[in-house]
Amino acid sequence: MMQKHRALGLLAMLLLGVVLLVNGRSLTANQPEPPPPPPTFPPKPTVMQPQTPAGANIFQYLSFIVRPEEFGPWTDTQDRQEVVAFYQIEYLASEGVDSGxxxxxxxxxxxxxxxxxxxxxLRRLNYFRAMAGVPALEGFLPDYNSKAQAAALMMSAEGALSHAPDAGWACYTxxxxxxxxxxxxxxGVYxxxxxxxxxxxxxxxxxxxxxxRWILYPQxxxxxxxxxxxxxxxSAANALWVFDTANMWGSRPTTREAYVAWPPPGYVPYQVVYDRWSFAYAGADFSGASVVMNKNGSSLGLTVQPVVNGYGENTLVWEPNDSFSAAPSTDISYDVTINNVIINGSPQSFNYEVIMIDPG
Incomplete structure (x- = not known):
């Protein structure tokens, strides 16, 4: 189906080692080439144009996803009962909806x-943002939806992924x-x-x-x-438009903590505790930062990844030497200490506890 030069390009992408997944965790052996890293910040326009959706209300989906009154602007992750309820009401409710x-x-x-x-x-997106202590998204813009839908069609038709597809791609627009x-x-997933x-x-x-980082970007x-x-x-395909150009260069809104971590501090369902942990702080210099972890009071080894800026807020990423895929029989405490984070020229340290739970 594809020309020889395109096949060679896709092989190069595969060598990057990115893994494709279905339903959050499960890997499949017969999926097409995996996704490349996401786009970085685009150039800031000199004049910001107001966004006015044509022929549709940008809040058209909000009436269906307003959180119950017992939940605030974000989840109180220090309240185990609230975390369990939020997982069951918000995360699980977004499963199994027919695409039509x-x-x-x-x-x-x-x-x-x-x-x-x-x-x-949108419910799934706002579940993660609420757990991370980030303000909820207001909705989807029809113009963004239309262009993302056209992109997803191209990816499915071509059986490949690119952030810069050329005019030779199947179903190109x-x-x-x-x-x-x-x-x-x-x-391979949508x-x-x-x-x-x-x-x-x-x-x-x-x-x-x-x-x-783009999904959890506060702005x-x-x-x-x-x-x-x-x-x-x-194959199935998804394109999630993440460049909210009217807001992405705006002032940072209030978040639950001064930082945005995943998994966040507090109680977290094991189903959404993943192998890579991250800690974002706007404008921070993580080049000399270090991470120390303890699991139930005992030292836990980890690997800190190289720092790469340009995706949302500056972020430190590390991989603990542990597995998070199985339901814990009892709550598991992970103590995290991050040292030598340079903020406004001064080194700072952060400490928080993640408690991995089985929400039942």
Whole structure:
């Protein structure tokens, strides 16, 4: 299907070691080439144009996803009962929603998905943001959705991923190319499962967890999603538009903590505790930072990853020498201390506790 030069390019992408996943954790052996790292910050425009969605309300999905009154602007992760309830009410509620997709890959028709399906994706996004102590997204912009949908169609049709697809790609459109350059991309998975996959951010090529950082970026208010379910001869695909250009260079909103960590401090369901841990602090210099961890009071080894800026807020990433995929029989405490974080020219240290739980 693909020309020889494109096949060689995809082989080079595969050598980056990025891993594709389905439903958040499970790896599949027969998936197409895995996703590349996400796009970094675009150049800041000299004049910010107001965003006015044409012919649609940007809040069209909010009525379905307003959190119950017992939850605040973000989750109180120090309250075990609230964390369990939030997982069951918000995370699990976004599973199993039919996409209602109206397109056709073979005919290069991007189509659309239902409002209910988009609500499920937005619910999953806001679950992670609330747990991380970041303000909720307001919704999806129709323009972002349209371009992301065109991008997802191209990825599914071509059976490959690129943030800069050329005109030779199957089902190529300028809108899809723009969407590809402004989005997290996934092949072989779509919908809410793709969101969990971006937070997981596995594979050697994604060690800076850039996909995660864009989802948890505090300034973001409006994103966009494009989703193609699997069909005969074509893989599922997701494109999550993450460049909220009207807000991404704005002032940082208040967050629960001064930093944004994943997993966050407090109680966290084991299903969303992943192999890579991250700690973001706006403008921080992590080049000389170190991390110390204890598991239930005993020292735990870890590997700190090289620092890479450009994806959302400056972030330190490390991988503890432990497994988080099995349900714990009792709560497990992880104490985290991060030293020598340079903020405004001064070294600072941070300490917090993550308690991994089985929400039942």
């Amino acid at each position: 997709w109206t397109g056709n890959v073979g005919s290069c028709v991007a189509g659309s998905t239902t409002a209910a399906f988009k609500e499920a994706i 300028a809108a899809g190319s723009e969407g590809a350059g402004s989005s997290n991309l996934y092949l 919908g809410p499962s793709a969101i969990s996959g971006y937070i997981l951010d596995p594979g050697s090529g994604n060690y800076p967890v850039g996909h995660r 973001s208010k409006n994103l966009g999603t494009g989703d193609i379910p699997p069909s005969s001869g074509n």
